[in-house]
Amino acid sequence: MSRQFPSPPALLVAALLALAGCRSTSAPPPVFVDPVSPAQRLAQVEALASSVDDELSVQPLRDPQVEDLREQARDARGQGDLAQAISALEHALSLLDSDPALLQERAELALLAADPHQAEQYARRALDLGSRTGPLCRRHWATIWQARQAREEAINADSAHAQIEGCTVPPIQRF
Template identity: 45%
Template sequence: MKKMLVMACVLGLVACSSGSPPPERGRPVAKVDPAALVAQVRAAGQQGNELEVQPLRDPQVEDLRASAEALEAAGKIKPAIAALDRALLISVGDPDLLQWKAELALLQRAWLPAEQLANESFTQGPKLGGLCRRNWTTIALARSSRGDDAGAEVARRQVDGCTVAPPVRM
């Protein structure tokens, strides 16, 4: 019995000195209102005072966007995501559609997919303006909701870099 106790202590010490830290665990996550998070993300997209250039959209994509908007307003999030998925088959990599899908992921409390979609939108997008602010705000809120406060703070600092003043016109 004493040998087993000594072995357990030795194994414990070896495990502690293995050099790899224990897996990080975030803080316990407080209850989150996903609708409030999405409202915060969308408000971030409206705060700027810059020129925004919107590409021409395929009429079929516009129909799917209108459908997704109506479905989201009716609280039918899964069908709204399905409409956005169909739109993304037509307009592959559309950063606005990807960001919208990230916001719907927030509504479903799917924090990691929300962050991944917002990151993909940022990569595909203009990296400035309202869409950029929505991307980084989504990433920050998703990280915070998962308990990753340090990662959320890094994302929050990126939001300010998205605003670029419009050119002075004389």
């Protein structure tokens, strides 16, 4: 009685199948859970953006319809209706899309809605259109800083944070 052995290619296929069955599966990478709440992030923005004594802050004349929508957004946000607040600001932006303060308010709502990508986009657009000094400038950079922190971009966040100080211009010393 002769014994038949499998052909070398068949042995190779069997060995590869056996090894494939032993392959370990790696666990998926951990999902980042932001330890800071959106409300805490917005509180940081508001704290850094507060006015400095003796700082000049120019407020332009506002379109009454846009002002009404901004007020509706503030009221809705105060009542915890973030969707309504966003809707009101989106409507205002459809009427006036180049107002840095309006864009900044929308950026802050995006931050509050836990959408750091959109928060940074609005804040950057506001920064491009707005002043490079004063409270609004600090709000832009503070929002960008918080958005980057929320995305775990530590180096980029540090860079944005460093820009905040440059927004404050010391008062002129008169003797």
